[in-house]
Amino acid sequence: MRTKHLEREDKKQSLIVANKDDEVEDTFCYKLFELGEFDVAKVQELVSYVLLNELNDKEKDILRWIVEGVNSCFAYHKDANDYYLIKNYSKKIEDKWSMGWEVTLNAALGTAN
Numbered sequence: 001m002r003t004k005h006l007e008r009e010d011k012k013q014s015l016i017v018a019n020k021d022d023e024v025e026d027t028f029c030y031k032l033f034e035l036g037e038f039d040v041a042k043v044q045e046l047v048s049y050v051l052l053n054e055l056n057d058k059e060k061d062i063l064r065w066i067v068e069g070v071n072s073c074f075a076y077h078k079d080a081n082d083y084y085l086i087k088n089y090s091k092k093i094e095d096k097w098s099m100g101w102e103v104t105l106n107a108a109l110g111t112a113n
Contacts, residue, residue, distance in 0.1 A: 015049040016059040019066055029066060032073055036087045040096075047101050050108045060109055067105055070097060 019029040028042035046066075055063065074094055076084035086093075 014053070014059055015046060016055070016062050016066070019046065020062045029069065032086070033069060036085055038073075038086050038088055038093050038097075040093065043097070043101055047104050050105055055108065063105060063109060064111075067102060067109075070102070 015027075018024045019027045021027075022030070022034075024030060028039055028046050031037045031039045031042060050063065073084065073086060074097070076082045077086045077089055
């Protein structure tokens with residue numbers, strides 16, 4: 001049985017690059033940015049990928065974009081003047097992002113929060 005990760009490797013597209021592509025629907029970024037769904041399993045997959053792989057410069061740039069985008073989504077969600085909502089928002093998810101996943105991703109980039 002092949003995993004989606006192995007299939008992506010065969011196509012020479014990293015999980016990070018796939019998240020930048022608006023046409024790839026089954027990614028963390030697509031679900032959050034386009035559908036307003038924070039997919040915990042997808043963000044955990046992304047974090048695991050970052051921890052297990054050496055990132056090239058392109059991937060690092062995209063990862064910075066992802067982190068900024070997620071933070072923007074939380075800000076838009078809280079802005080009463082903005083129509084964007086995270087449908088499954090919870091304080092627990094936001095805290096897990098800001099104190100866990102985001103910290104891990106920034107550490108992989110060599111940046112501090």
